[in-house]
Amino acid sequence: MSNSWTSAASLTAEQRLDVLNLLNRTEAVLGREAIDEGSRRIVVHGWKAEHWLRHLEGNLEGYALLAGSEHPTIEMCGGRFDQDLLNAVLEVHPQVDWWKRDSHLIEHGTVIRTLQMMRTPLPVDVVDVPAGATLRAFEPRRDEDTWLQQNNAAFAHHPEQGAWLLCDLEERIDEPWFDPSGFLLLEIDGRLAASCWTKVHELHPDRFGEIYVISVHPDFQGRDLGRIMVTQGLASLRKKGVSSAVLFVDQSNTIASKLYESLGFVVEREDNLVRFTAAT
Numbered sequence: 001m002s003n004s005w006t007s008a009a010s011l012t013a014e015q016r017l018d019v020l021n022l023l024n025r026t027e028a029v030l031g032r033e034a035i036d037e038g039s040r041r042i043v044v045h046g047w048k049a050e051h052w053l054r055h056l057e058g059n060l061e062g063y064a065l066l067a068g069s070e071h072p073t074i075e076m077c078g079g080r081f082d083q084d085l086l087n088a089v090l091e092v093h094p095q096v097d098w099w100k101r102d103s104h105l106i107e108h109g110t111v112i113r114t115l116q117m118m119r120t121p122l123p124v125d126v127v128d129v130p131a132g133a134t135l136r137a138f139e140p141r142r143d144e145d146t147w148l149q150q151n152n153a154a155f156a157h158h159p160e161q162g163a164w165l166l167c168d169l170e171e172r173i174d175e176p177w178f179d180p181s182g183f184l185l186l187e188i189d190g191r192l193a194a195s196c197w198t199k200v201h202e203l204h205p206d207r208f209g210e211i212y213v214i215s216v217h218p219d220f221q222g223r224d225l226g227r228i229m230v231t232q233g234l235a236s237l238r239k240k241g242v243s244s245a246v247l248f249v250d251q252s253n254t255i256a257s258k259l260y261e262s263l264g265f266v267v268e269r270e271d272n273l274v275r276f277t278a279a280t
């Protein structure tokens with residue numbers, strides 16, 4: 001039986017189940033997500049992407065998802081690196097960016113982005129909302145456009161998060177984990193000044209919370225609203241019975257990292273996006 005990688009533009013129903021099985025088994029072993037939440041959503045919904053599969057004696061034992069046309073980006077189940085897969089991918093794409101989420105050392109390639117996963121135990125001290133500001137939960141079918149404007153303005157320079165469309169938000173609202181009571185909006189003078197969207201990882205063996213998206217509109221930054229919204233988000237997670245929370249932050253986002261450290265978050269893992277180019 002072949003143990004080499006093959007690619008497919010879509011998964012058959014049987015392959016989809018095999019992939020989900022592999023992701024679930026890997027998650028149970030690693031104690032964390034086997035693949036980025038967005039990539040898993042592509043598999044769950046059967047959306048278009050480049051799927052890479054490796055079988056051993058008829059069983060699926062390797063999976064990776066490649067997405068994006070301008071900068072093709074690949075992530076392998078378990079966040080690992082595999083030289084055979086890289087060789088196969090570089091035969092099809094002149095360049096690929098690889099998300100590596102384990103401690104395996106890679107001797108070549110260039111790290112172009114480092115994402116830190118930080119964690120804090122709960123509870124933390126909560127900073128009160130200032131007088132005149134209103135804190136309330138996101139209301140689906142009412143707040144979408146306003147939130148997209150606020151969040152895209154805050155993330156204007158971010159490679160992924162600054163260009164969310166309505167469909168990106170609606171996809172997540174439709175997810176079983178979506179809970180508007182953990183999606184907090186802060187209004188000042190009738191404007192959406194800041195937001196903090198939290199998520200509970202209900203099915204994880206160590207059920208924990210996540211600060212999923214946090215942002216302050218540029219017109220309101222530097223006024224303590226970031227600190228207020230993170231602590232209010234953590235308080236809402238605590239009310240749901242979780243005792244620790246994580247978040248992901250770009251290593252280069254020093255303002256946000258410093259804020260999180262001051263609240264007790266410590267770096268637990270570093271994920272690297274490594275760029276590989278085919279030899280010419």
Ligand SMILES: CC(C)(COP(=O)(O)OP(=O)(O)OC[C@H]1O[C@@H](n2cnc3c(N)ncnc32)[C@H](O)[C@@H]1OP(=O)(O)O)[C@@H](O)C(=O)NCCC(=O)NCCS
Nearest residue numbers: 154214215216221222223224225226227248249255256259
């Ligand atoms: C990161 C972010 C949420 C912080 O919110 P904020 O309301 O601007 O920050 P705060 O006023 O609460 O200040 C938090 C800390 O950052 C510091 N800070 C805020 N803006 C700063 C700036 N422009 N330069 C340097 N330090 C700054 C504050 O001094 C404060 O530190 P201190 O408590 O030691 O004084 C906000 O800047 C933002 O939305 N950024 C874009 C989106 C983003 O990066 N989100 C986080 C992704 S993980």
